[in-house]
Amino acid sequence: NAGVTQTPKFQVLKTGQSMTLQCAQDMNHNSMYWYRQDPGMGLRLIYYSASEGTTDKGEVPNGYNVSRLNKREFSLRLESAAPSQTSVYFCASNLQGESETQYFGPGTRLLVL
C-alpha cells in the first residue's frame, strides 16, 4: 500500500515550457487535490476533484489545468511555465463524506527559470 505517489520528485523548467505532474493513490479515495506550498504562505489549493469525472478550481487555479484520469490518478499540467510557479506541489486524497482528513504525497519540487 503506497498511499499517494507523485512523479517527478524534482523538475527544472525554462519559462514557457510545459509539463505534467502526475499523482496516483491506491487507497480507493474518491476525492483528490493539488496544492502548492510557498514559504510563509502555507498550502494553497490549486484544483480539486471531488469524484471521478469532476474537477473544480481552488484558491489559485490560474496557469494550471487538471485531469482526473480515473479514480486513482489526478494530473496537474502547466501549459506555459512562469517563474511565479516555482514551488513545491503536493497531491492529496481523501474519502470525502467519510473523513475530512487528507493524505498527502511526498511532493514535487519545481524550479522555473
Place this chain on the structure above:
Amino acid sequence: QKEVEQDPGPLSVPEGAIVSLNCTYSNSAFQYFMWYRQYSRKGPELLMYTYSSGNKEDGRFTAQVDKSSKYISLFIRDSQPSDSATYLCAMSGSARQLTFGSGTQLTVLP
C-alpha cells in the same frame, strides 16, 4: 487578513519541554480541525483530528479547540528531537475544503 493565522516561529525548545502551538481563525463555519506535521522535504502527515470544540489526547499530543474564541492549540509534552518539524494547522467547514495555516517551524534541542 488571512482566514487562518499561525505564528511561523521558528520555535526552539530544549528536549523534555512542553510545546504549545496555536492558530486563530476568522471563519465561524469551520468545524473540523486538524494538525499536520511536516518533516523537511516531506509531505504533511496527519497528527491530530478534532471535530467541533473540546480536547483530544493521543500519547504526548493534545489538541484543543475553542470555537467561541476561534482558537486552536496543539500541546506536545516531553518533547523529543524527533518532534522537530513544521506543524501546520488546518480546518474546514461545510465546503469540505481545507484551509491551512502557514506553519510553525519547531526545533527540539537535545
